[in-house]
Amino acid sequence: MTEETVTPHYCIGCGAQIQTVDKTAAGYIPASALKKNLAAEDVYCQRCFRLRHYNEISDVRLSDDDFLRLLTQLSEADALIVNVIDIFDFNGSLIPGLHRFVGDNPVLLVGNKVDVLPKSVKRGKVKQWLQQQAHAAGLRPVDVLLTSAKNGYQLDELLQAIDHYRAGRDVYVVGVTNVGKSTLINRIIKQATGTQNLITTSRFPGTTLDKIEIPLADGQQLIDTPGIIHHQQMAHYLGQRDLKLVTPKKPIKPRTYQLDSGQTLFLGGVGRFDYEQGPHSGFTLYFDNNLYIHRTKLSNATDFYSRQLGKLLQPPRPKEVATLPALKRIQFTPEEKSDVVFAGLGWITVPAGATVSGWAPKGVAVTLRTALI
Template sequence: MISDTEVKALLADDLRCIGCGAKIQTTDPKAVGYTPLSALKKGFDKEEVLCQRCFRLRHYNEIQPVDLTDDDFRRLLSQIADTKALVVYVVDVFDVAGSIIPGLHRFVGHNPILLVGNKVDVLPHSVRRSKVKDWIRQQVNIAGIHPEEIMLTSAKTGDDIGPLLDQIEQARHGQDVYVVGVTNVGKSTLINQIIREVTGQRQEVITTSRFPGTTLDRIEIPLDDETNLIDTPGVIHADQMAHYLSAKDLKYVAPQKEIKPRTYQLNAGQTLFAGALARFDFIQGARAGFTAYFDNNLMVHRTKLTNADRFYEQHAGGLLVPPSEDELVNLPPLQRHEFKTTMKTDVVIEGLGWLTVPANTVVAGWAPKGVSVLTRKAMI
């Protein structure tokens, strides 16, 4: 086993956690990068130098809070503007609005952006990829972000990683590659897939979790003798649906399997609840089918519009879950957004899913205050 003297020498030489990139330290259990000395020595023997936080996350799927602010994350990202590099910007196809990094152009400077739409594997097969790309481009353009190219992939399954790597190699022109994104878009999982594709290494290298915010500092992965693929911390976006849910309820906003559509025949004056997280009111129009695209385990309940407010008050946290009753206090009040459709339209609750509604209807979508409710031309 490695000696205490050798460990201290390595610590003095800027030893980093292979999971999150934080500098390893053995003195302050509450600070970033802490690991007990005994655990660190065992880690060397197993060639697995992990901070205590990443060790518990990897082996027990437990997240521990860290004292890093949004400003800390943004300071790390701001270094990109001073370099010449390719920026790979990862967004969640289910939460494009929640994936927007405000002021991204200031962080990346004049560097080109390759945008990656992740989690495409859970979209119904009937969704055309060209429509998904068009939708993403429209949303990021509104935010002043103009990517050179948009690629769709699944970090979970590894689908389309080869074509993505080809595109990265073509676009980087021998320069470093920075991977950026808000928390919970699957950025570190994507990088793990890239490492597997390039090296054939099967073991997970970068700490990944459903929990937002697991990469604490930049992590450099060599692409060749002179350039690196650099994973940056996820920027915390407070309006993401995932931030309002406990660990056990995150599965409802992060589907793991292909979503199966559910169609409901509705008359005007009826309401659909998606757990306690969202609500759709059919206000005006002829009887028609409305198709819901949410996680397959998320229960959808139908009631009369005139009774909807009372139904929510009585059943939120009970019949209407998630969130559970004890977590309901953390959920902002639902806010109403009304739309009149002239064509078949998707009413999108960012980070949760969407409801496809027919033309010539008046509908209202409700979501926790701060979560975006948008419309788009129907994807299917």
């Protein structure tokens, strides 16, 4: 039995119970570091340690109970809600039920990772599309902005919009895991101060178990919240090495395939697209440039997948095959040009009237939406 089990310890920075098991959960600290810090009695979790010494905010994940508690806080607050979503994975990065909890608080929708969209895509059209998708999900944002936490695209415009719409109130920054929310927060801190080393621990007096409060010049707070788990994201079913193979970091180069009915495209080993019925047509794919695409006959697809998963069809790598859920099929016949979206992976634009099926690991959402491009 470990000492952690016998005598619980708590981070003096955020109050989370110290644990050495889950790097993504609150209170994590490497076991070796815990032994060193126990002697000094001042134990900081890894998240608070990085905040104190490097001014880096790292995400932690919320349990379902914590998620409900956070949403309740939003409904009780008088604040601007900045909802960060992943443009590349809009459906997978929506916070389930957010529109029911924001009350009368204004919501500023921020589309992150604009840098991975094809360069030919018009930004104005993307903003309009995001607005439409948000409305369809029940969210009514006061404005939509595009940014890139990676390269700081339009960060000044974002800061101006936040200052305008908050109207002297606090700001809550919310988002699901893997949307780049904490990277964006760190960008904002650096932009606002001019240097990462200017902000010290004393500037973060409101650090708590579930949020970090960053003082603003007028005495209000910019509140960074933990990343909320969206269980339909591909990220929850792949290891870190495999995830890097399907997560775009450079502008996507669309790939168009001319297909006849009865043909299948495999998206590595983590997705499948069947063209079941319709005339010879072009289908444009928007996935990471390095994701392997394999074309085969629909009649042979199931047998081919069972033989080649983890071999020709990667990711997943061979040792990750056993943990990947079986692929589940969803069929669509869109009435207009549409995207078949594989949450966290990408999408395929299909023509009106085509009968197609999208397959993804059970638990990962496959949905149909109005074409983005």
